[in-house]
Amino acid sequence: MAVLKTKRQTMAQALIAFLKNQYTERDGLEQPLFAGCFGIFGHGNVAGIGQALQQNPDFRYYQVRNEQAMVHMASGYTKIKNRLQTFVCTSSIGPGATNMVTGVALATINHLPVLLLPGDIFARRNVAPVLQQLESSQSQDISANDCFKPVSRYWDRINRPDQLITTLPEAMRVLTSPVDCGAVTLALPQDVQAEAFDYPADLFNKRVWHVRRYRPDANALAEAAILIRASKRPMIIAGGGVIYSEATAILEEFVAQTGIPVGETMAGKGSLKYDHVLQMGGVGATGTLAANLIAREADLVIGIGTRYSDFTTASKTAFQNPNVRFININVAEFDAFKHYALALVGDAQATLAELKEALEGFHVEDAYYQEAARLHQEWEAEVDRIYAVRNTPLPSQGELIGILNEQTSPDAIMVNAAGSMPGDLHKLWRARNPKNYHVEYGYSCMGYEIAGGLGVKMAAPERDVYVIVGDGSYLMLSSDLATSIQEGYKLIVTIWDNGGFKSIGSLSRSLGQDGFGTRFVFPKDNILAGDSAKDSVQELDIDFAANARSLGAEVIECQTTQDYEAALQAAQKTDRTTVIYIKNDRYVNVPGYESWWDVTVAEVSEMPSVQEARAEWQKMRDKEKFFH
Numbered sequence: 001m002a003v004l005k006t007k008r009q010t011m012a013q014a015l016i017a018f019l020k021n022q023y024t025e026r027d028g029l030e031q032p033l034f035a036g037c038f039g040i041f042g043h044g045n046v047a048g049i050g051q052a053l054q055q056n057p058d059f060r061y062y063q064v065r066n067e068q069a070m071v072h073m074a075s076g077y078t079k080i081k082n083r084l085q086t087f088v089c090t091s092s093i094g095p096g097a098t099n100m101v102t103g104v105a106l107a108t109i110n111h112l113p114v115l116l117l118p119g120d121i122f123a124r125r126n127v128a129p130v131l132q133q134l135e136s137s138q139s140q141d142i143s144a145n146d147c148f149k150p151v152s153r154y155w156d157r158i159n160r161p162d163q164l165i166t167t168l169p170e171a172m173r174v175l176t177s178p179v180d181c182g183a184v185t186l187a188l189p190q191d192v193q194a195e196a197f198d199y200p201a202d203l204f205n206k207r208v209w210h211v212r213r214y215r216p217d218a219n220a221l222a223e224a225a226i227l228i229r230a231s232k233r234p235m236i237i238a239g240g241g242v243i244y245s246e247a248t249a250i251l252e253e254f255v256a257q258t259g260i261p262v263g264e265t266m267a268g269k270g271s272l273k274y275d276h277v278l279q280m281g282g283v284g285a286t287g288t289l290a291a292n293l294i295a296r297e298a299d300l301v302i303g304i305g306t307r308y309s310d311f312t313t314a315s316k317t318a319f320q321n322p323n324v325r326f327i328n329i330n331v332a333e334f335d336a337f338k339h340y341a342l343a344l345v346g347d348a349q350a351t352l353a354e355l356k357e358a359l360e361g362f363h364v365e366d367a368y369y370q371e372a373a374r375l376h377q378e379w380e381a382e383v384d385r386i387y388a389v390r391n392t393p394l395p396s397q398g399e400l401i402g403i404l405n406e407q408t409s410p411d412a413i414m415v416n417a418a419g420s421m422p423g424d425l426h427k428l429w430r431a432r433n434p435k436n437y438h439v440e441y442g443y444s445c446m447g448y449e450i451a452g453g454l455g456v457k458m459a460a461p462e463r464d465v466y467v468i469v470g471d472g473s474y475l476m477l478s479s480d481l482a483t484s485i486q487e488g489y490k491l492i493v494t495i496w497d498n499g500g501f502k503s504i505g506s507l508s509r510s511l512g513q514d515g516f517g518t519r520f521v522f523p524k525d526n527i528l529a530g531d532s533a534k535d536s537v538q539e540l541d542i543d544f545a546a547n548a549r550s551l552g553a554e555v556i557e558c559q560t561t562q563d564y565e566a567a568l569q570a571a572q573k574t575d576r577t578t579v580i581y582i583k584n585d586r587y588v589n590v591p592g593y594e595s596w597w598d599v600t601v602a603e604v605s606e607m608p609s610v611q612e613a614r615a616e617w618q619k620m621r622d623k624e625k626f627f628h
């Protein structure tokens with residue numbers, strides 16, 4: 001009988017040795033799945049994973065400032081890598097672990113693979129409760145790490161070292177699956193991390209996870225071609241799946257052949273270059289006039305790689321044609337069937353190639369094509385108009401977007417996530433390459449910007465990375481500026497200060513609530529005043545420039561748009577992370593264009609302004625559709 005070759009290692013050593021040897025392959029390109037490990041050590045991981053990382057210097061460890069931020073870094077990184085490479089994140093137990101939960105939810109919502117290794121309480125239990133242990137009188141099988149269950153695509157706790165052998169292949173399958181990918185959490189009891197086991201030696205052989213391009217069912221494809229040929233007003237909605245699948249070139253060919261206009265979701269923006277004649281721009285609640293007019297009348301919507309969030313569907317008001325039907329191309333059956341669609345379950349690139357062949361000779365009618373082309377031109381003129389505004393005394397956000405777009409290289413990457421910026425950027429940013437527009441809008445998480453931007457830069461060090469961060473988001477999570485300095489990954493961070501929450505302020509006013517709680521002001525008479533108090537309240541005087549400088553960044557403070565242009569040019573010439581600070585006007589908004597977002601207004605209220613807002617809300621509520 002052959003003797004099984006084994007290697008005696010601690011569970012943590014075995015885990016790192018295994019992770020080092022995992023690769024992905026798609027279209028013949030083979031790469032390591034993991035670029036290394038971000039982490040913060042505490043008693044829950046220092047002796048286990050910490051020791052294993054120390055003895056594996058070829059699996060690079062990166063020290064970070066905040067556990068939430070490190071998960072954002074991993075998300076930013078893997079998004080640029082089209083999910084074929086990612087990072088591991090290690091934390092201690094308790095607060096170190098739960099700090100990651102927000103980042104984990106973000107990764108899963110955006111279908112971004114990230115591997116989390118939170119330390120966990122002793123499996124052996126005899127010393128419990130250990131420092132930071134969440135106790136339950138109901139069960140000894142509960143720890144703070146159970147919080148990761150709903151936000152993970154795969155969750156496991158390794159209570160014995162040999163459990164790794166069955167868990168790791170499952171974890172890798174999920175991380176490398178275009179259908180199931182998202183966060184994978186392996187909770188690691190701190191005692192078990194340090195326990196040794198005789199692992200089979202071949203567990204540590206190189207493994208390649210092949211990322212397949214699944215093809216749709218042939219009958220479904222034939223039916224889709226019939227539907228498209230019969231359609232008078234088809235439209236494509238390009239989602240993030242187009243970009244992850246690297247389907248942008250075939251999309252352009254498909255559009256050239258068929259003449260079907262394209263609207264883009266937040267994650268899909270950049271699928272088609274901004275100046276393509278059939279580019280209608282962002283669609284939905286933050287959409288353009290062109291895309292939203294086309295969507296309103298469309299009789300057939302071809303969704304590609306989209307999960308149809310309420311921003312994309314304008315809370316189910318975007319599609320008003322009573323006969324509208326949907327064809328969804330999606331690698332995930334769950335998303336492909338949304339809106340009672342004809343589902344083409346498959347990879348976007350592979351499916352578009354087959355659909356293109358099935359549609360040979362088909363082109364939309366000329367009148368429809370001309371209408372779309374005209375809407376495209378008109379939208380471009382509207383962007384020019386907003387870019388050219390020169391508001392005084394403070395610039396408007398639209399003009400800052402224009403300056404940033406025009407002053408930056410076409411292959412740069414712009415990063416943003418929350419606040420009033422995503423909506424304006426979705427309309428106004430001219431995406432010049434598929435990665436040019438990097439806005440995290442699945443979770444729209446304040447605090448993603450700088451951390452996510454750092455992950456982006458690590459994934460694409462040859463490209464300039466511009467992070468747009470609001471004053472609110474900056475105050476929430478900016479400490480990993482220090483990590484960008486420590487590791488020499490240069491970011492250009494631009495803080496747009498509008499004295500608080502412009503986004504929620506304007507939402508609050510639209511609900512009749514006067515911007516309550518959204519200005520950064522001192523309380524007066526024990527009340528935090530809203531917008532009607534105007535200048536009668538004192539604003540917080542936060543020195544953002546000094547704050548950024550203290551973390552090691554170069555800082556350029558601007559007053560005017562000319563200063564801002566000059567600052568961007570100067571920042572491009574240095575090799576150090578640079579923060580550009582400018583104030584902008586809280587009240588000058590980019591308009592909405594035939595769009596709507598359902599935020600339900602109080603049904604009863606003693607405030608007349610709220611009653612009026614409720615009446616307006618009801619009109620749009622009545623337009624919301626079911627697709628069944």
Ligand SMILES: Cc1ncc(C[n+]2csc(CCOP(=O)(O)OP(=O)(O)O)c2C)c(N)n1
Pocket residue numbers: 418419420421443444445446447469470471472473474498500501502503504
């Ligand atoms: C972590 C988190 N908390 C709360 C929110 C809700 N929220 C969305 S935008 C926003 C304000 C953002 O302020 P700022 O970064 O200054 O951007 P601005 O709205 O001023 O453009 C808030 C509180 C969120 N998206 N993320």
Ligand SMILES: [Mg+2]
Pocket residue numbers: 419470471472496497498499500501502
């Ligand atoms: Mg703000």
